[in-house]
Structures are given as structure tokens and as C-alpha cells.
């Protein structure tokens with residue numbers, strides 16, 4: 424039994440690395456600690472507890488995690504330090520050795536942090552509690568409120584795909600999910616708190632249903648029926664899991680936004696094979712064409728990894744031309760990072776850091792061309808924007824249904840409100856469109 428009296432007047436700080444899923448989970452951890460009486464420390468305050476939610480997707484992410492631990496231990500020398508997340512799952516004994524770390528928790532224990540705080544007395548030696556990710560069966564739910572406008576609802580965890588470059592299946596375990604009804608319950612909770620938008624997140628969300636005998640289309644339809652939520656966005660979905668049925672359903676839904684994020688990873692069939700991805704470029708191009716045909720205004724974001732082993736200059740050129748020809752809205756470009764335990768390490772043909780840098784620069788420039796061209800299509804057009812709370816002395820911002828960033832002078836009444844506007848030209852750094860005319864609040 425946890426003695427919550429030890430938490431009275433205690434303060435915690437949180438540090439998160441990595442994906443939307445990690446941020447969603449940290450926000451849920453923070454809420455759990457707040458409900459136990461542990462408030463979040465204000466800037467400059469000394470904390471009694473430090474929570475680090477780590478990432479292991481690249482070597483760089485792991486290094487940043489160790490740097491974060493060192494910094495937090497320096498800033499809060501008496502605090503009880505907990506490290507969790509993917510890096511903790513993969514390297515618990517090592518992280519438990521880091522100076523100042525008290526407990527390292529595996530992915531299955533993320534929801535039980537309170538049980539490991541004890542009376543906050545620091546441990547002589549860091550302790551760690553993990554089990555092999557492949558044996559993890561429990562699903563740790565999380566639904567975070569980002570800025571009270573957009574919530575991140577975790578619907579699935581883990582992955583069974585084992586793409587050769589990826590460490591996530593080793594860090595997050597097998598694909599698993601809760602029942603649709605429990606997610607509908609959480610969406611109702613968001614609506615009751617006044618939340619307008621839910622981003623559906625996970626690791627391989629198209630694979631939803633594996634552990635409950637349900638499917639992703641069924642989840643989409645059930646969430647779509649929840650009163651009070653104006654918008655849903657699908658955070659990322661594998662190309663082979665976006666069925667025509669889902670695309671067709673999105674087209675007739677008022678709540679599922681015309682916005683898709685689809686990992687391509689490589690633009691040549693040879694490299695896709697080396698990655699053990701489950702499609703080829705012809706399939707991917709056809710999928711984009713289908714989306715464009717059924718959802719003509721859709722914002723389509725695409726993930727690409729540059730410099731994986733075996734990606735020769737010639738294959739990269741092929742990839743560049745393939746991607747250039749796709750009618751998509753933006754690219755998310757990642758540089759390949761060697762991950763321990765992944766099968767990619769046995770592939771010949773490592774790419775030098777300088778060459779990776781050259782390739783990612785080329786794709787980032789191409790991405791900007793595509794984003795600007797996509798935004799330009801909507802200048803002068805009407806759109807409905809969900810405005811967010813502006814930061815002090817900053818313009819008010821928000822997104823259209825098809826994920827165009829819009830900025831205007833702050834208007835308090837429009838925060839967390841759907842407002843119909845006529846879109847103007849670009850703002851000064853071309854990161855957003857401006858508002859030419861406010862037409863009115865959308866009912």
C-alpha cells in the first residue's frame with residue numbers, strides 16, 4: 424500500500440525525449456503523480472523527484488538522455504531520480520549505474536512509478552526493474568492533454584514488424600492494444616474536459632486489434648461517434664495498413680481530418696527490401712494516388728530515412744526522383760543510426776556521416792518546396808482553423824482541417840475555438856499562412 428503522506432508538498436520535474444507517444448505517456452505519469460499530491464515544480468524550484476522518459480531510436484537520443492540525467496541530477500541533487508522509456512528498457516543495468524539515478528523502470532512499469540518512489544530516500548545504488556520486451560503483455564494506457572486543445576490518445580503499443588533498421592520492437596515489445604470501448608471512454612473524458620481535437624497515437628496503430636480481436640477501422644468508427652470531439656488526426660500509419668475502406672471512411676467523416684502521415688522510409692525497391700518493409704515503390708505511389716483521389720485536399724506527411732546501409736549514391740538518386748514525383752505535402756527526414764541488435768548491422772555498404780548529411784539536406788529542401796507548394800494552393804480560400812492558446816507576445820496559431828499552420832493577432836475568444844477564415848499569404852518566415860478575413864465562429 425502506497426503511503427501518500429510522504430508525497431505531501433513534494434515537487435516533481437519531467438524530461439521527455441522522442442515521439443508523441445512518449446510525451447503522451449509522460450503527461451499521464453505527471454497526472455498520476457499530481458493525483459497523489461505531487462505537484463509539478465515551477466521553473467527554478469528544487470524538485471524532490473525527477474522523471475526522465477527516454478528514447479533509444481538513435482545513438483543521439485541515448486546521448487541526450489544521459490546528458491539530461493546529468494543536468495537534472497546537478498540541478499536537483501537531493502531528488503529521487505527515475506528513468507523509464509525505451510532506452511531504460513534496452514539498457515537498464517547501464518543506466519542504473521549513472522550517478523544520481525535511483526530507479527530504472529522498463530516499459531511495462533511506466534504506469535506504476537508511484538510504487539517505486541518509496542519514501543523518496545535515495546538508493547545507495549541504482550535499482551532496475553525490467554522484463555524482456557517480448558514477454559510484455561500489459562498495455563499502459565495514456566491520454567495526454569497537450570495544450571487543452573489537442574489531446575494525444577495512445578491506442579496501441581509495440582510492433583511485430585521488425586524492420587531491419589529499427590530498435591522499437593526490442594524496446595516496446597509485441598503489438599498490443601486495449602479494447603475499443605476503453606478508448607471511447609477516454610475520448611468521452613476529453614470531450615467532458617472541453618478538448619476539441621484528439622491525435623490517435625501509438626507505435627504501429629494500423630495494427631490495432633491484435634490483442635482484442637478488433638480492428639483499426641472499427642476503432643475509427645467508434646471514436647467518430649463520440650459527441651463533443653470536433654477533430655481526430657491519425658498520427659502515423661503504415662502504407663500497407665491504410666485500407667481503401669479507411670480512406671473512404673475519412674472522406675465521409677466530419678471529424679476525421681484529411682491528414683495522413685505515412686512512413687515510406689526509402690524511395691528505392693532495393694533499399695525497401697533491405698529494410699524488410701512490406702511494400703514497394705509502386706505500391707506506395709499507388710497508395711498516395713488513391714489518397715489524393717479520395718481526399719484531394721489531404722495533407723500527406725511522409726517519413727524518409729537517409730543513409731541506411733546499402734543505399735548507394737545511385738539508389739539515393741533513384742529515391743530522390745521517386746519522392747520528387749509524389750504529390751505529398753511534407754517530408755520528415757531522418758538520418759540512419761546504427762542500432763545494436765538490429766539485422767541492418769549485417770548489411771554491407773555503410774554510408775558516411777558527410778554523405779548522410781548531404782542527402783538529408785537535399786530531402787529537407789525538397790520537403791520545403793512541397794510544403795510551400797501545398798500551402799499556396801489554399802491562399803485566398805476559406806478554411807476552418809482550430810486556434811490554440813498563444814504564448815506570451817506571440818501570434819495566435821492553429822491548424823486548418825488539412826493541417827496548414829495559420830497565424831493571426833491573438834483574440835482571446837478564439838482560443839480552443841473553430842473559426843472560419845479566409846486564408847491570406849505567407850507570414851514573414853513562410854512557416855504559416857496569415858488570415859485575410861475572419862468569417863465567424865464555426866458552430
Ligand code: SF4
Pocket residue numbers: 582583584585586589590591592626627661
Ligand atoms: S513498423 Fe518498422 S519502423 Fe515502425 S516501429 Fe515497427 S519495426 Fe519500427
